[in-house]
Amino acid sequence: MRLLSGLIAGALFGAGLALSGMVDPARVLGFLDIAGVAQGTWDPTLAFVMAGALAVATPGYWLARRRAKPVFEPAFQVPGKGAVDRRLTLGAVMFGLGWGLVGFCPGPALAALGSGRTEVLIFGAAMAAGMWLFGRVAR
Amino acid sequence: MCFVAAWGYRLPVMTSFDPLTALLGGALIGLAAALAVLFNGRVAGISGILGGILDLDRANMPWRLAFLIGLIGAGAVMLARPEATIEITGSTPLLIAGGLLVGFGTRLGSGCTSGHGVCGLARGSKRSLVSTAIYIGVAVATLFVVRHVIGG
Numbered sequence: 329m330r331l332l333s334g335l336i337a338g339a340l341f342g343a344g345l346a347l348s349g350m351v352d353p354a355r356v357l358g359f360l361d362i363a364g365v366a367q368g369t370w371d372p373t374l375a376f377v378m379a380g381a382l383a384v385a386t387p388g389y390w391l392a393r394r395r396a397k398p399v400f401e402p403a404f405q406v407p408g409k410g411a412v413d414r415r416l417t418l419g420a421v422m423f424g425l426g427w428g429l430v431g432f433c434p435g436p437a438l439a440a441l442g443s444g445r446t447e448v449l450i451f452g453a454a455m456a457a458g459m460w461l462f463g464r465v466a467r
Numbered sequence: 468m469c470f471v472a473a474w475g476y477r478l479p480v481m482t483s484f485d486p487l488t489a490l491l492g493g494a495l496i497g498l499a500a501a502l503a504v505l506f507n508g509r510v511a512g513i514s515g516i517l518g519g520i521l522d523l524d525r526a527n528m529p530w531r532l533a534f535l536i537g538l539i540g541a542g543a544v545m546l547a548r549p550e551a552t553i554e555i556t557g558s559t560p561l562l563i564a565g566g567l568l569v570g571f572g573t574r575l576g577s578g579c580t581s582g583h584g585v586c587g588l589a590r591g592s593k594r595s596l597v598s599t600a601i602y603i604g605v606a607v608a609t610l611f612v613v614r615h616v617i618g619g
Contacts, residue, residue, distance in 0.1 A: 331533040333506040338537025341499035341511060341581075346545030348492025354554035360603075360610045373489045378584060380493020381500065385589035388501020393590075398508030405508050405527075406590065407577070412597045419576020420583075420598040424605025426568030429613065430557050433580040434573055435513040437566075438535065440553055442543020447555040451566040458570020459518045466575060 330400040342439040348377040351440040353431025360428055500586050503534070512582020513538070514573035576602075 349355045350373075358364065358371030397403055427433050432440070432451050440448045503511035507530055516531045524531075545551060557565065573579040576598055578587060583602075587595020 330507060331529055333502060334530040334533035335537040337499040337502040337507075337511060338534035338539075339541040340495050340502070340537075341513075341534075342538040342541030343545055344492045344495030344497075344499065346492075346542050346551065347495065348489050350492070351542060351546065352553040354556070357610060360606050361614060362607055363611060363615050371484055372486075373484055376486050376489035377493035377496065380490035381497035381585045382493075382589055383490075384494045384497030385500040385585050386497075388497070389504055389586070389590040391501075392504045392508075395505070398504065399506045401506075401508045403508060404504070406504065406510055407592075409592070410594055412594055416576050416594055416598055417601055419572045419574070420601035421605050422568045422572025423576055423579060424572075424602035425609050426565040426570075426572060427580075427602060428606035428609025429561055429568070430555075430565035432565065433513075433569060434517060435538070435579070435581050437569075438513060438517065438539055439542030440546065441539050443546045443553055445553065445555065447557070447559075447562055448553075450559060451555075451562045454563040454566025455570035456517065456521060456566075458567040458572075459514065459574050460521045460570075461567075462571045462574035463518070463522045466571075 333400060341435065344377075344381070345436050345439045348380075349373055350377055351436045351443075353436075355431075356427075356433075356436070357431040360431070496581075496585060497589070500581070500589065504586070510578075510582055510586045512578050512586055514570075514579040515577070515582050518574050572602075 345351050355371060355373055358369070359374035361370065364370035392398070392404065423433070430451060434455060437448065437452050437455055441452055500511040503509045509530065511534070516534055519527055520531050520535070546553070555562075569579075578595065578598060583592075583595035583598040588599060
């Protein structure tokens with residue numbers, strides 16, 4: 329059951345990314361391109377996707393907080409309230425740079441692998457290499 | 468929205484901005500995040516899930532693999548529809564540079580659009596709010612420079 333619920337959660341996540349068009353980097357860049365606001369070409373999709381996600385995830389976390397433990401596991405593995413530090417901000421800056429260059433963040437890049445496009449494979453391999461590298465040098 | 472076959476009607480494919488489909492897709496993502504925390508006590512953060520697999524963290528491997536299989540599988544099924552298209556404009560060096568930055572940066576910063584942007588904001592984390600504000604701001608600035616300063 330633990331694995332089945334993981335599979336279902338992953339599938340819902342991937343379906344949501346694909347349905348909302350977030351697997352398409354052009355759509356994401358259409359949101360990030362604020363010059364489009366003045367030109368009338370700005371695409372607000374990403375903001376609506378975030379709003380839809382938060383509208384469901386927020387009550388989900390509220391319910392989780394009222395439970396002693398999750399349904400299928402002995403304990404919650406949710407991070408506590410840490411401080412904002414340099415790793416957090418520097419990491420977010422690096423992520424923002426890469427996201428703005430290509431329009432892929434980790435979820436959509438993986439959900440788009442099934443398109444079979446070479447560009448997705450190249451980006452996905454580089455992303456995995458970056459994560460692997462972090463595990464080697466900076467952890 | 469256009470509808471057809473599958474199980475009576477076809478899921479819509481967004482070609483131009485469609486607020487209802489965007490909200491519905493977002494709600495599915497939020498539902499996935501809610502299920503992950505309620506049933507498995509986990510943050511549905513993709514960089515954490517993939518990074519944990521690459522770090523060979525054995526204890527959490529089965530759930531993370533199951534989630535990734537679902538994510539990639541559902542994406543593949545949805546993208547198999549002929550009307551679902553994606554457009555990638557970057558050159559190979561740009562894709563590699565972007566991938567490395569996204570991979571390293573999301574691990575260094577402990578999360579991405581899903582872990583900080585959805586799960587973190589949903590549980591009211593200040594770290595996630597700061598992270599989300601920074602990566603969206605930097606991405607907007609980066610794209611502006613690439614498209615309208617260098618490219619313009």
